[in-house]
Amino acid sequence: MADKIRVGMIGLGRISTLHLPAYDQSQNQSQNINAELVAICDKNKKRLKEVAQEFNIPESNCYTDYGDLLKQNTVDAVEILVPHHLHAEITIAAAKAGKSISLQKVPAMTLSEMDRMIKAAQENSVHFRVFENFRFHEPYMKAMAMIETGLIGKTERIDYRMYGGFQALSGWKVPLKSSAWRLTEKDNYKSPTIFDDGYHKHSVISWMLQESIDSVITWQGKYNIKVAGIPTPIRLDTPFNIIYTCKNKAHYATLSSSTHDFFPMHSDYYSCDEYMDVIGEKGAIFIPGCTGSWFKNCEAGPGKEGVHWCTADGKWHSDTSMNSDWAQSFINCSKDFIEGIRTGKQAQLSPEDARYILQIGLDAVKSTRENFREVKLKEITDGI
Template sequence: MEKLRVGIIGAGRISDLHALEYLANPRAEIVAVADMVAENAQTRGRAWGVPAHAIFTNYHDLLALPEVDLVEILLPHHLHYQAVLDAAQAGKHVSVQKPMALSVEQADAMIAATQRAGVMFKVFENFIFYPPVQRAKALVDAGEIGEPLSIRIKSNAATSPNAWQVPLAAQIWRFDPAQNGGGPLVFDDGHHKFALAWHFMGQAEAVHAWIGATEVFPGAILDSPSIISWKFANGGVGALEVVYSPELVLDTQHYAQDDRIEITGAKGVIWVTRGHGKMLDAPPVVLYRDRQTRTFSDMPVGWEHSFINSTRHMIDAYFAGAAPSLTGEQGREVLRFALAAQESARLGQAVTLAKG
């Protein structure tokens, strides 16, 4: 059986979730890993069954391996641009963690490089593959709530005794706008939320953002509390509220955070009641229309399933010769959305997203 042979560049905490489907899918295998921290590369490499000769601290060595078909780039955001260019030049198919870049200009260059090389280019966005979100989208597409008129997203960072233990060194760069592109919640995690808004209702036409600041430890500023609102070209509206509640304890096996989504249509409303974790003791998807409430619980709800589904979709696309999701162009649209929020907060006024 032909297999998609994958090299993983960046073996930090999140790589555990990216690896799941590659390890389980009979049509894929992890054949190489690179991380500048030798311990990370060795630990993950051994766990994934990577031979010792294909474990590196320099990703250029990984790119030189002829047996690597595709690279999964899981580096800090400011390193995405060069890594994608290098991978494309090496003739490798590319999946890069969101956000794809720090600017639209970088995104354009990355898209152009992968097109010239004739390789697949995926911007890895997992939230649109989260099973409750997939069910909500199917309900919307089936006309259950009529034309969508608005989307509201609530993102609540908190604390949990079961949360992932992420080394401090792996957190620090997220608080540096030069490396992250913005803040940890509105720009980094916010990409998921802007992608959700785009997924359900299309690209925003105008964005207004107020981005707050909370010092969580000396020198580390969290971009919370914040609120971002936007208008769609069809007249619909949306909003994202981001809050850090330091004394709020929730259940999670991953980041100490949870999310809720509300989509209002012309004749009904859909709620997705969870995301990273579990805060509400409620079905994951709720639909109201025609004076009746229906609930949907027949789906996996662990956050890891969003990674599994996103990776599986890409493996299927690779073998079918189809486009992945997100494509580079779609990732660029979500990036424009996220950057508009940053610009609006800096200017203190709404920002219009020009077409293209």
């Protein structure tokens, strides 16, 4: 193996701007990521040229066909950042080519697709993980460490909320064309929030809840976006409220999300932000902020970005010293992948954990299509 893990990136869309900094050589020393970007692939030649110039990648290592990139023996590992319906095809090809694989969420459209990828990785003895940066958001990492030490006792309840604005004070301007696939049935079950972005939330909830989710109930309302030049409003899958139940019905979690025509928040990324409460047997943890900057420098109300908690003696504590920038979670997640390749330790998410979270997401969508009924996880045996 080379001194540095040599990475190829397949797909250079919007989210790649948060994956690429992990391989910025000027940042590697401080971030301690011993890897370099050596090859890239995208059908957009203009985007290929931009990234190639930024990362000093020769034209000979820029591809429009992922198969050509996978043939290169100078590539040790690949990051796959393409629409969900292409994941199985490319991941299986990468496994057969002997590459270590980091696959962006959502890993698959069905459990059988996920199983095919897991089998290919096992048969070819390659490192395979699903990229899930929310578990590497530093306030969430701090909160999980507190949960694992028993500071608040066993988790009994989680409330996770996301707020979004079609327009906000600042944030990415994402062209409709670049995200249109998320509104299709074939590519994303017409569920950009419940299934796609929701994968992050299902992941964090199942992580912090510390016991298996038994069933899901999803209520869904109606929100339409009016876009200039398009005569018919575009239907989103928000607002919604998901209830995750355990076999012990005293333990549960909720996820609620709403999109508004305007929301008074700043963001360096998507114009949304999150807030989480974790209630335990003998304490509680509150985590303002994640994707956006709504709570940055908040001197009143919910509090600043970071972690705030109340212990069994009724005393309040805060830690806002960690890096709360959402972009840092991508770097942390990439670092975990590279370390996993070098040490042989399974990087998060393991294929098995990723499959379980996929099953939760499929369950949540199925509930919306069956009159918001409670759907047991065991009912999901493949797709919807």
